[in-house]
Amino acid sequence: MHTQAQTDTSDVSVKDTGKNTRKVFVKTYGCQMNVYDSERMADALASDGYRVTDNPEEADLLLLNTCHIREKAAEKVYSELGRIRQLKESRTANGGDLMVGVAGCVAQAEGQEIIRRAPVVDLVIGPQTYHRLPEALARVRGGEKVVETEYAIEDKFEHLPEPEKKVIASRGVTAFLTVQEGCDKFCTFCVVPYTRGSEVSRPVEQIVREAENLVSAGVREITLLGQNVNAWHGEGSDGREWGLGALLRRLSEIDGLARLRYTTSHPRDMDEALIEAHRDLAKLMPYLHLPVQAGSDSVLKAMNRRHTADDYLRLVDRIRAARPDIALSGDFIVGFPGESDADFEATLQLVDKVRYAQAFSFKYSPRPGTPGADLGEQVPEDVKSQRLERLQALLRKHQSEFAESCVGRQIDLLLEKPGRLPGQLIGRSPWLQPVIVDANPSQIGEIIPVRITQAGTNSLFAEKVQGESGSSTI
Ligand code: SAH
Ligand code: SF4
Ligand code: F3S
Numbered sequence: 001m002h003t004q005a006q007t008d009t010s011d012v013s014v015k016d017t018g019k020n021t022r023k024v025f026v027k028t029y030g031c032q033m034n035v036y037d038s039e040r041m042a043d044a045l046a047s048d049g050y051r052v053t054d055n056p057e058e059a060d061l062l063l064l065n066t067c068h069i070r071e072k073a074a075e076k077v078y079s080e081l082g083r084i085r086q087l088k089e090s091r092t093a094n095g096g097d098l099m100v101g102v103a104g105c106v107a108q109a110e111g112q113e114i115i116r117r118a119p120v121v122d123l124v125i126g127p128q129t130y131h132r133l134p135e136a137l138a139r140v141r142g143g144e145k146v147v148e149t150e151y152a153i154e155d156k157f158e159h160l161p162e163p164e165k166k167v168i169a170s171r172g173v174t175a176f177l178t179v180q181e182g183c184d185k186f187c188t189f190c191v192v193p194y195t196r197g198s199e200v201s202r203p204v205e206q207i208v209r210e211a212e213n214l215v216s217a218g219v220r221e222i223t224l225l226g227q228n229v230n231a232w233h234g235e236g237s238d239g240r241e242w243g244l245g246a247l248l249r250r251l252s253e254i255d256g257l258a259r260l261r262y263t264t265s266h267p268r269d270m271d272e273a274l275i276e277a278h279r280d281l282a283k284l285m286p287y288l289h290l291p292v293q294a295g296s297d298s299v300l301k302a303m304n305r306r307h308t309a310d311d312y313l314r315l316v317d318r319i320r321a322a323r324p325d326i327a328l329s330g331d332f333i334v335g336f337p338g339e340s341d342a343d344f345e346a347t348l349q350l351v352d353k354v355r356y357a358q359a360f361s362f363k364y365s366p367r368p369g370t371p372g373a374d375l376g377e378q379v380p381e382d383v384k385s386q387r388l389e390r391l392q393a394l395l396r397k398h399q400s401e402f403a404e405s406c407v408g409r410q411i412d413l414l415l416e417k418p419g420r421l422p423g424q425l426i427g428r429s430p431w432l433q434p435v436i437v438d439a440n441p442s443q444i445g446e447i448i449p450v451r452i453t454q455a456g457t458n459s460l461f462a463e464k465v466q467g468e469s470g471s472s473t474i
Contacts, residue, residue: 024050025059029076030067032263033225034104036176038065041103041130043163048134056087059098061137066104068191070365077106081118088120099140101125105195109369111149121145127181127196128152131159151197157206168217173416173445174259174428175219179207179234179247180226185266187293188304188371189333189364192227199227201234204242204250211251220445221259221285221414221428222251229262230269245273252283258447259414261432263289264331267305267312270319279322285430286323287357290316291331295350296343299336302375309350316354327357327402327431334391335364335384337375344387351394357402357431359395363388403433403455410465411435413450415443426459434459 024045028038041063042052053059062084067073081100088098101123102114108126115121122140125133126149136146157178168175182197183190211222226232229244236242237250248260260283267290277284294300297308319326332347351359363384366373406429413427413435425439429452436459437450450462 021051022049022060023053023058024061024063025053025056026063026065027080028065029073030065030069030104032176032223033178033181033227034065034067036178036225037104037127037130038063039163039171039176040160041065041133043161043167044131044133046163046167047161048137056084061099061101062087063101063103066102066106068105068109068195068367070362071367072365074106074109077102078118081120085118085120099123099137101137101140103127103130105191108149108195109191112147115145115147123147124149126150128156131156157202162210162213165217168214168219173219173414174221174223175214176223176225177207177210177214178202178225179244179262180229180232183227184231185228185268185306186304186371188302188375189336189367191367191370194369196227199231201232203235204237204247205235207234207247208237208250208254211254211257215254215256218445220257220447221261222257224248224251224260224262226262227264228266228269230265230271230274243271243273245271245275245277248274248277248281248284252281258283259430260284261287265290267292267307267315270315275319275322278319278326285432286326287329287430287432288319288326289329289331289358290319292350292354293331293333294336294339294343295347296339297346299339299343299346302338303333303336303372309346313350313353328354329358329432330354330356330360332359332361332391332395333364334361334387335379337364337372337379338377339364339379339387344391347391348394351391351398355398355402356395358399361388361391361395400455400457402431403460406431406433406452406460407455408452410449410451411462412447413437413462414447415439415445417444429460435462436460437462437464439464 026038026042028034056062064077064080066077084100091098099122100120102121103125104127107124111124114124122145123136124147125136128151129148132148136148139146180201182199183193184199186193214222232244233241251260292312293303293305295309300308411429415425415427417426418441419426419436423438424436427435429435449465449467451465452460452462454461
């Protein structure tokens with residue numbers, strides 16, 4: 001099963017064909033926060049005269065924004081650096097130059113080690129210091145190899161320049177907005193608390209300003225991001241500390257903003273105010289990514305998730321009582337150290353009870369420096385593979401049953417971009433499913449009522465219906 005967040009790579013796409021500008025090519029691995037960060041790095045570099053290119057051959061600077069979550073993710077970076085070395089060698093042989101930077105979670109976790117293993121790298125920069133990127137590049141131009149992985153004391157977000165409106169518009173009608181970064185939970189399998197540092201919440205005013213800027217450039221849907229987004233507790237406009245429910249209420253007052261989402265949530269931080277926001281806010285989409293990881297209490301305890309399977313199921317009941325049409329998505333890890341057959345069966349049982357509309361599942365990958373890596377009783381690779389296959393078959397079954405249940409329904413569709421065939425556009429349903437419909441490109445950014453006609457493997461097909469958006473069932 002492919003994952004929304006961790007296996008895809010994407011290239012930042014704001015292009016400029018101007019001749020005399022410096023050009024940067026950014027390759028993004030990992031989660032949505034890296035996608036957001038890549039855009040913010042491009043914004044920081046724009047003030048340094050860089051334009052983004054989607055062609056590495058013409059770039060003066062190559063930036064890899066990396067992910068350290070599983071071993072495979074980290075190893076991808078080194079194989080890419082091998083290819084980049086060849087590119088740099090042929091460039092210098094022709095009298096040119098190429099700067100190479102590694103950003104993101106591998107940069108933070110491995111620092112100097114990256115330059116030792118891959119001397120082609122000129123700059124290693126961790127997520128907390130992206131606002132210092134232009135200055136770091138100036139040092140590289142002066143002949144230094146630079147490693148910037150100290151946590152900055154100043155507020156990175158205050159120092160990152162806002163993108164121009166035309167740049168925002170070129171990125172599409174949906175946008176990410178980081179409201180919270182870092183994690184204090186220390187699940188025993190996870191590197192994030194080490195790569196992203198401890199939890200930091202941005203203040204309401206800063207978030208509202210950024211959201212208004214996005215909306216004024218044509219953004220219709222904003223997804224609030226945080227490694228632990230529902231642990232967000234920022235300074236409110238009244239000087240008091242607010243929770244995510246209050247922030248969503250405030251953001252839903254922004255005219256022109258049609259849809260709000262947030263990800264990723266921890267079950268421990270789903271408070272009453274947030275559940276009530278799902279009940280009350282029409283702009284808050286009925287979709288929630290709420291990872292549980294496993295269904296066995298002893299595995300949950302060993303993972304330091306600090307809740308039981310039953311706590312989770314009761315929470316799901318409360319959320320569904322508040323917003324009956326909500327679709328849930330989740331993350332799962334199979335083969336955590338000590339996971340027995342019976343423990344794994346408990347995961348399948350939980351999945352059967354919740355019936356996720358979407359899910360991401362992984363084999364446990366021991367990560368250096370995390371407590372899980374040092375536990376005895378590591379589960380053999382073939383057992384992990386068998387369990388993953390069984391779990392994914394069940395998750396896929398529920399996912400397609402959910403998709404089938406949408407057929408015949410009328411929904412509101414946010415039209416996002418051209419489809420593969422001429423005359424088609426792709427949009428998202430309220431439940432985040434890609435939906436293909438015949439529509440005019442001038443309608444991108446509109447929300448239109450459609451009827452779902454067919455469910456494919458990864459997307460739905462729909463036809464337009466007459467009427468106002470909002471008149472439909474959702
Ligand atoms: N903050 C999010 C998770 C971020 S990591 C949360 O608390 O849910 C995204 C997903 O990667 C996790 O939910 C988990 O399922 C998976 N993951 C994290 N570390 C992993 C590891 N060491 N091996 C396998 N999967 C892992
Ligand atoms: Fe990792 Fe757990 Fe923090 Fe999520 S809550 S980022 S899984 S430590
Ligand atoms: Fe990967 Fe870092 Fe995101 S480890 S999943 S890029 S927070």
